[in-house]
Amino acid sequence: MRIDKFLVQAQVATRSQAHKLIKQKQVVVNDQVVKAFKQQIDENNDVIQVAGKVIHYQKYYYYLLNKPQGVITATKDAQHRTVVDLLAKDDYRADIVPVGRLDKDTTGLLLLTNDGQLNHNLMSPANHVAKEYEAVVAGPVDQTTSAQFAQGLVLRDGLQTQPAHLTIIQADPKQQASLVRVVIKEGKYHQVKRMFAATGGRVVELKRVRLGSLQLDETALPQGQYRALTPAELAQLKQNN
Structure with a gap:
């Protein structure tokens, strides 16, 4: 990788700032001052310093929010x-x-x-990655609803969903509210809300708790x-x- 490109990707400087730093002899690779913008480096093994500070290379970043x-x-x-x-x-x-x-x-x-x-x-x-949601639903949610989810639903606009898994965690018949978990393997617009709407329910609260193998731990991550x-x-x- 070119040294100026590295400095940009490492968010040390813009391209023009990188060139200025090199002109000012502020960029050092393996204890040798860089003299050319196009100098090739091994971003994974070379030791790159800018103004005496070692710059570590990382291409990809992954944050769970x-x-x-x-x-x-x-x-x-x-x-x-x-x-x-x-x-x-x-x-x-x-x-x-x-x-x-x-x-x-x-x-x-x-x-x-x-x-x-x-x-x-x-x-x-095509990859059918599972997405799991926890929802509070107003309106009827029972084993009939679970069966409808398992078969796939026709939404109010005519779209057909793939089969989904619905688990009823807690039901409160007096308040007509239920706490449920839903696992889907597609991602249509407002899909979970629209699926419940198709069965006469209304999602009051919705939280995603899993994406593929990633699980949400709200105790550790508020x-x-x-x-x-x-x-x-x-x-x-x-x-x-």
């Missing part, structure tokens, strides 16, 4: 706070994007990364907080996709 309500799944928005805005300054990169989307009022597990291939693999309908994936989590996520 517990998305709160009121934050939109986007990278930029003129009116609302986005999931990328929740990243600390040192963790922010312009190429980091959310994997899939959660509605503004939906909470829970959201993966942020600049690994485009993994993003594609997780979201491709809403609005995020952390880097562990090597084991990343390896399992890639192995399953």
Whole structure:
């Protein structure tokens, strides 16, 4: 990799700033001052310093976010706070994007990364990656509803869903409200909400608790907080996709 490209990817400087740093002899590779913008380096093994500080190379970043309500799944928005805005300054990169989307009022597990291939693999309908949600639903939810989910539903606009697994965790007949878990393997727009609407229910609260092999632990990761994936989590996520 060219040294100026490395400095840009490492977010040390813009291309023009990188050239200026090199001209000022502030960039050192393996204890040798860099003299040319086009100098090739081994980003994985060479020791690169800028103004005496060692710069570590990392190509891809993976963050597990517990998305709160009121934050939109986007990278930029003129009116609302986005999931990328929740990243600390040192963790922010312009190429980091959310994997899939959660509605503004939906909470829970959201993966942020600049690994485009993994993003594609997780979201491709052909890969059938499981997405698990916990929901509070107003209206009737019973074993008939579970059977309808298991067969696949025709939504109100005529679209057909794939079979989904519905588990009733707790039902309150007096308040006509139920706590349920739903596992789907596709990602139609507002799909979980639309599936319940097709059966006469209404989703009051919705939280994603799993994406593929990734599980959300709200005790360790409160809403609005995020952390880097562990090597084991990343390896399992890639192995399953």
